[in-house]
Amino acid sequence: MENIYDIVIVGAGPAGMTAAIYAIRANMRVLLLDRLSPGGQMINTNEVENYTGAGRLSGADLAIKMFEHTQELGVAFDYKTVVDIAVGDAVKTVTCEEDATTYKTRAVILATGTVPRRLNVPGEAKWAANGISWCAICDGAQYRGRDVVVIGGGNSAVEEAIYLAGICTRVSIVTLFDLTADPKACDRLRSMPNVSVYPYQDVLEFTGEERLAGVRFKSTREDATECLVTCDGVFEYIGLQACSEAFARLGILDRSGCIEVDARMRTRVPGIFGAGDITVKHLRQIVTACADGAVAANSAASYVESLR
Template identity: 55%
Template sequence: MRKYDLVVIGAGPAGMTAAIYGVRANLKVLMLEKLAPGGQMINTNEIENYPGAGKVNGSELALQMFEHAQELGVEFDYKTVTKIESIEDSKRIYTEEDDEVIEALTIIVATGTRPRTLNIPGEEEFKGSAISWCAICDGAKYRDKDVVVIGGGNSAVDEGTYLATIAKSLTIITDLELTADPVSCDYLRSLPNVNVFPYKRVVEFVGKGGEFTGIKFVDKETGENEQVIECDGVFEYIGAIPYTDFLEKTTILGSGGFLEVNERMETTIPGVFGAGDCNSKHLRQVVTATADGAIAAQEASAYIKALRRKEV
């Protein structure tokens, strides 16, 4: 059984920051991740609001963070966590890949989120071909074509701005107004190839002969005024679902499956902390994720010091 002071579950900006702060607090740290390090950053073309970085590609920033963690000696392993247990002052982590049990004094859950879907007719049929959740991954194939973005939050506006530089036309359909920061929203609206349809609800992804042709939407409130827009591809940005399924049998999840934490990133299980987008919070950005990770690691260090004082 491998034993650590701190196990960080997730290697996005929150997890990597937590691991860095953990090592700098002289803790033995293991970081677990089932996918590529970086979280949602690796799907973001440009990040412009991370202090000191200027305009930076998300994948590049993710790599810099990961290399920083590696340089400091953070252990890393590709594992899919299926369950955690708290037994007295120890925590046990179980994974999908093998029967090994990992033991730790503290855990920081920084697993991030996955995109929410609409679950309407045509979505299952066309996902992965005409429907995507990653503009940086799939945007290039829509050069000089007609594209629709569904959603009006930060991700929809940021990725829509990127897509507008590639596509012939970009249509934004949202059930409210655009809700990202006003400067970004104003800029997106000002682009000559962009049209915004607020207070609408998408009801179907339309196809003909197995080929995607467009989307059907109606007024959000009345369900009337049905319209069909022909397009070549769609990007959905309608919210997120946290990667917290492995915590369902615990007491630390709140509404929507997000972690409930206090200002110290503590959950109701002593020694288990939350950080980043999987936390119940108002603002989900790289900078808030890194702040969460730093706080969680400092609190984990303090928790371990208290444990060791108790043992003396």
């Protein structure tokens, strides 16, 4: 008889690793796949202070702890880049880029997450996760009483800037257009005494030698005036990009590329589940990703049992 996994989990971030833990404890035969080191976006976070019970630790340390937990339970793991998923009546085929490797499975949990869109300007790569962050809730506390710059003018940028203005000495908003968030949120942000807004600006570079020192930007209007704002940290909010290219033909994505799921993490394709940041959701945090993974594993295990 052909060797078939009960559940293949694509993506080894907090959602995928939690799903693996719950699935194997449900006596499922589980395979966890990721093209990179386990941890997902966690490994790009200097400090995590809001994961219940863990206290303060680095994202990389938390990722290691989660992965070690999966290995203690015997979860099979492999470094693979999934490029396609074919859906059969009861068995799915997961195809990987490396040597066109394929895996047969009864259920699939997709937990490949998102990556922040980047500006791709000088200094960004140098200070990424060491001065430049993409999550104020995760990293904002380390800039308490200091000066920060928020790049972007949408809902995420404005909401996070309001949060940062409550703990930072000065918050500067640099946006390519004007503030485009909800009007009430924009009014609240503009009314805060320690907030400055620089609309219609194009970011040119992030400056600094030993540490991040500032942001240089230029007006998009006719005068093309350049400005340099000094700061201790930067938070970028210019959008997220779902890592969902391999799943496009399954018909489970919304217009932004995120996976549409119900409360039990089920997609519209039987046997295909989503979890974590790649799903359509409001709050993207480590703890919410873990919760998604637990729910997805429970639903996937129930689905597998229904096939037997």
